[in-house]
Amino acid sequence: MKTKLRARRDWLLTAAAVFGFALTLGLGVWQLSRAHEREALAARQAEADRLPELTLEEALEGRESTGRRVRLQGRWLTGYTVYLDNRQRDGRPGFELVTPLEVPTRNGGVAVLVVRGWAPRDFRDRQALPRIPTPEGDVTVVGRVVPRIPRLYELGSAPSGAIRQNLDIAGFRQETHLPLVDFAVLQTDPAPADGLRRDWPTPAVGAERNYGYAAQWFALSGLIFILYVGFQIVRFRSLRNQD
Structure with a gap:
């Protein structure tokens, strides 16, 4: 009976060790791949920054x-x-402010969603909106083309008011009936007169954190391996002494 219980315990311990080792090793590899993805995105962005500006038609x-x-x-x-x-x-x-920019084209005109920048919120009134001066006439906007507006995790259905968690281009086009193009623009004009912050994070931001997480997961997988091997050595010696 004791032999069966010991065998079952050893089997469960081995299964747990293999599972824990594989899981932590896989998480470490995944964190490394995330770091490499961020660095590759940063390299592509640096290459794109060296290219001349596009017009809307070219974009x-x-x-x-x-x-x-x-x-x-x-x-x-x-x-x-x-x-x-x-x-x-x-x-x-x-808040990050997103305002459509109506741009004339050869075919009449389109609208481009522009993420204009960041403004702090009012701690006393969470529903209060920041007052940002916006020119009424023609303006020139310089920015970076992005395929979608950066999103945060959101539970439930998206609200339709002025304050939202995320903004989907296709959904906003259907909601407003504006002739929105299929991309957005992160405005990057230096020294903005509207007081908005436009220090957008670069793709490489967070790569060091991913490397740190990878090191932690690899260290944990190594610890599991060492503890399991150590346990097997102790168990082997105990069985040999019993014999």
Whole structure:
């Protein structure tokens, strides 16, 4: 009976050790792959930054416009401004403002969703919106083409008010009936007169953290291996002494 219980215990211990070792090793490899992805994105972004600015027509026609700098000329459609909630800068909560820019084209005109920048929120009134000066006439906007507006995790259905967690281009096009293009622009104009922060994170940000997590997972997998081998050595010696 004792032999069966010991064998069952040893089998469970081995299964747990194999599972824990494989899991932590796999998580370490995954963190490494995430770090490599971030570095590859940063390299592609650096290459795109060395290329000349695109016009809207070039951005609409080109397949490799993502990450490229683009120069737009049009007017703000301030009535459609959306405030993306729970965006942080230096640990401070705030909003990222998204306003459509109406841009004339040869075929009449389109609208481009522009993520204009970040503004802190009012701690006393969470529903209060920041007052951002916005020109009423024609403006020139310089930014970077992105395939979608950066998202945060969201539970439930998306709200439709001015304050939202995320903004989907296709959904907003259907909601507003604006002729929105299929990409957005992160505005990067230096020294903005509107007071918005435009220090957008680079793709490489977080790679060091991924490397740190990978090291922790690999260390844990190594610890599991060492403990299991150590247990087997102790068990072998105990059985030999009993004999």
